[in-house]
Amino acid sequence: MKKISEKMRVSFDLDEVLFVSPKTHKTEPDLIFPLNKIFKERLRYGTPDLINSLQKMDYEVWVYTSSFRSERYIRCLFRCYGVKFDGIVNGTRHQKEVQKGHKDTLPQKLPSHYRISLHIDDESIVCTMGRQFGYNVYQLEAQDDDWKEKIIARAEEIRKREF
Numbered sequence: 001m002k003k004i005s006e007k008m009r010v011s012f013d014l015d016e017v018l019f020v021s022p023k024t025h026k027t028e029p030d031l032i033f034p035l036n037k038i039f040k041e042r043l044r045y046g047t048p049d050l051i052n053s054l055q056k057m058d059y060e061v062w063v064y065t066s067s068f069r070s071e072r073y074i075r076c077l078f079r080c081y082g083v084k085f086d087g088i089v090n091g092t093r094h095q096k097e098v099q100k101g102h103k104d105t106l107p108q109k110l111p112s113h114y115r116i117s118l119h120i121d122d123e124s125i126v127c128t129m130g131r132q133f134g135y136n137v138y139q140l141e142a143q144d145d146d147w148k149e150k151i152i153a154r155a156e157e158i159r160k161r162e163f
């Protein structure tokens with residue numbers, strides 16, 4: 001059993017998970033000018049609601065992306081939507097803290113390194129590596145009107161089992 005004070009961590013990939021194309025997915029409304037010129041990414045519909053709900057339920061919510069967008073850029077963009085992450089791992093941080101000193105290439109993401117219990121990603125390779133490297137993944141890709149309920153259910157199931 002882990003200490004009660006330790007909150008369970010859930011992380012989200014950005015590209016194709018929280019950032020999606022309005023051509024294939026329902027999205028949150030565009031930001032107002034001039035913010036929409038600075039932040040061109042479009043958020044999957046329901047993103048602020050899901051993240052805020054998870055945090056209200058006492059989860060920590062992180063971003064884990066292989067992209068090299070800066071932490072500051074990510075924080076500013078999401079702040080415009082009323083979202084504040086508990087932690088952010090981008091490609092730079094991953095290379096410095098996870099990959100450094102390893103001769104062989106580790107997986108592109110290693111949520112267990114950051115004590116993340118559930119990671120949401122679109123890429124099959126990230127999902128299949130989970131078993132080997134000890135992390136739980138939820139694969140999310142296409143438009144899904146029930147993604148909020150499904151992810152919360154998965155997180156609750158893990159929290160009941162592991163915390």
Ligand SMILES: [Mg+2]
Nearest residue numbers: 013015016122
């Ligand atoms: Mg992705």
